[in-house]
Amino acid sequence: MKLDTQTLKANFGNLFESDLLQELSQVGNYMEVEEGFVLMRPGGYIRTVPILLSGSVKISRADADGREALLYYLGGLDSCAMSLTCCLGRRQSEITAVADEKTRMILVPVEKVDEWMSKYSSWKQFVFATYQKRFDDLLGAIDQIAFHKLDERLLTLLNRKSKQCGCTVFNITHEELSNELATSREVISRLLKQLEKLGKVKLSRNKIELLTTAKNQTISASV
Numbered sequence: 001m002k003l004d005t006q007t008l009k010a011n012f013g014n015l016f017e018s019d020l021l022q023e024l025s026q027v028g029n030y031m032e033v034e035e036g037f038v039l040m041r042p043g044g045y046i047r048t049v050p051i052l053l054s055g056s057v058k059i060s061r062a063d064a065d066g067r068e069a070l071l072y073y074l075g076g077l078d079s080c081a082m083s084l085t086c087c088l089g090r091r092q093s094e095i096t097a098v099a100d101e102k103t104r105m106i107l108v109p110v111e112k113v114d115e116w117m118s119k120y121s122s123w124k125q126f127v128f129a130t131y132q133k134r135f136d137d138l139l140g141a142i143d144q145i146a147f148h149k150l151d152e153r154l155l156t157l158l159n160r161k162s163k164q165c166g167c168t169v170f171n172i173t174h175e176e177l178s179n180e181l182a183t184s185r186e187v188i189s190r191l192l193k194q195l196e197k198l199g200k201v202k203l204s205r206n207k208i209e210l211l212t213t214a215k216n217q218t219i220s221a222s223v
Helices: 005-012 018-027 081-088 110-119 121-147 150-165 174-180 185-197
Strands: 029-033 038-040 048-054 057-062 068-074 096-099 103-109 169-171 201-204 207-210
Touching (some): 005 018, 018 110, 048 110, 068 150, 081 110, 081 121, 150 185, 185 201
Antiparallel strands (some): 057 068, 169 207, 201 207
């Protein structure tokens, strides 16, 4: 889909100068994907860098045994620091990127990522801000692992999903949650049952409803 400068200005007018918007309209590609669409797998070469217009993308990394751990989520007007790093260094991807809901984005060719760094100050600021945001996300993830119990991390994750999608009901399995938190499905199932008894969530088949009483709260139940 061809991008027009008016649409880009409406989304990025406060971020990018007019010359960059004009060039983005010429080389950028619009893409719309459904929930579950895989944008990147480990070992692949990154040929485009996404800038999200709406929706969210989950970025995770697998260990040698294939167990995945959540790194961060991308939201509106976000880009992926890992993609930027790999394309600038001509490295293979080490992450998996999956659309967490219906997502709209603009794909920027990798050759433009480096070129625009020296050509447009607003692009350089955007790239640096992306790195800073992702660094903050990773620090938050480390804090969660180091200083919080798994029950607190689970509730934090559910609150984050609620904030991102603007909803309280998630079509997600216990297995998927266990992958994001790098633990077992049995542990997640037990914790969710505890949350349900405490009136924090309501469970049904492949669905979890975050109740109002649980929003932005933590629990004290132990693993």
